[in-house]
Amino acid sequence: MLYKVTDGIENVTKDEIDSDTKIVGYVTMEELGKIYTRLDFSITTIRECTCEHDNFRSSMDVYDAYSFGIINIINIKAITGKRDRVGFYIKKNLFLVVSILDEDGSIEAVFEHTVKRTNTDTFSLEKFIYQFFDQLLYNDNSAIEGMGYHINMLEDEVLAGKIYESFNADLLSMKKQLLVLKNYYEQLIDIGEELQENANDLFEEETLRYFRMFTIKVMRLSDSTQMLRDSLVQLREAYEAYVNFNLNQIMKLFTEVTTIFMPLTLIVGWYGMNFTTMPEITWKYGYLFVILLSIVTIAIIWGFFKKKKIV
Incomplete structure (x- = not known):
């Protein structure tokens, strides 16, 4: 046009x-x-x-x-x-x-x-x-x-x-x-x-x-x-x-869990050796002692995290 x-x-x-x-x-x-x-x-x-x-x-x-x-x-x-x-x-x-x-x-x-x-x-x-x-x-x-x-x-x-x-x-x-x-x-x-x-x-x-x-x-x-x-x-x-923030939060959670269970891993490894000279093996309260030790360890670590406001 x-x-x-x-x-x-x-x-x-x-x-x-x-x-x-x-x-x-x-x-x-x-x-x-x-x-x-x-x-x-x-x-x-x-x-x-x-x-x-x-x-x-x-x-x-x-x-x-x-x-x-x-x-x-x-x-x-x-x-x-x-x-x-x-x-x-x-x-x-x-x-x-x-x-x-x-x-x-x-x-x-x-x-x-x-x-x-x-x-x-x-x-x-x-x-x-x-x-x-x-x-x-x-x-x-x-x-x-x-x-x-x-x-x-x-x-x-x-x-x-x-x-x-x-x-x-x-x-x-x-x-x-x-x-x-x-x-x-x-x-x-x-x-x-x-x-x-x-x-x-x-x-x-x-x-x-x-x-x-x-x-x-x-x-x-x-x-x-x-x-x-x-x-x-x-x-x-x-x-x-x-x-990155979310990733850091996840890594923080993993770190906390690892920190809590690391002492328990040590306890399990220690008492898992089963040497005959270990008195706790034949002690009738040995099993209860390990349970209480694990609970006290977790409580101490958790209290430390709370005090430092990590969790």
Whole structure:
């Protein structure tokens, strides 16, 4: 779909694209293949769109007459899941978004929403680009805030000693998600800064503020993500302290039991030798004597532990 922006917004065909008219559009790879020569786009950029790799990095390249970039868009509700992927071309009076991977049509919906909210009286290409990129991050603030609340809840559970079985796995999952999110925002900051530099003079100086606004917003999101990563490190340390404390308590219990039974082991070993010269063997109160000796020994050790507040 291609739109011409004048006094209103009108659908146009690829043959109606005019360098003197402001055009915004969302096209498929097939549609791009039909118009890229007309728009003087390099075949290299087309190949980059169709190139298949497991991992992509969002980036932007600056050419003499246009800028080209690719964004791998994270679904904030499924950060480590499959990403949408779009390319974009920016020329004088032209902003073209290319659908590379948009199975659910979510990016197309964002573009259509941006078109519908466009005020033609104050329209500028820079403003439209800003609004489109801004809409891609629409839910990120609330999602990051929700992750912050979740981390706080986990901290409360650690303090209360309510550690569930998959707690450590959840920490590792959140750590991975925040790392992916941090890298994503850093890449968007790079794109925002490239647009601000305006190396090929596509934009008017006074409209570069839109790209500064976008870059600042992404920087705030990146900073918030970093704060969550720091909080996660502290949570991890609290969890490890909790585990170590419980382990120390178990070792303490084992030590106490060992200390109590060590003298009894000595007594058993001593009287288990059965030398005929041992008077307690033939003494009729010998058995009772050993029982009383064991009880007194345990009582003395237990009283010592109580006095020292060990138990």
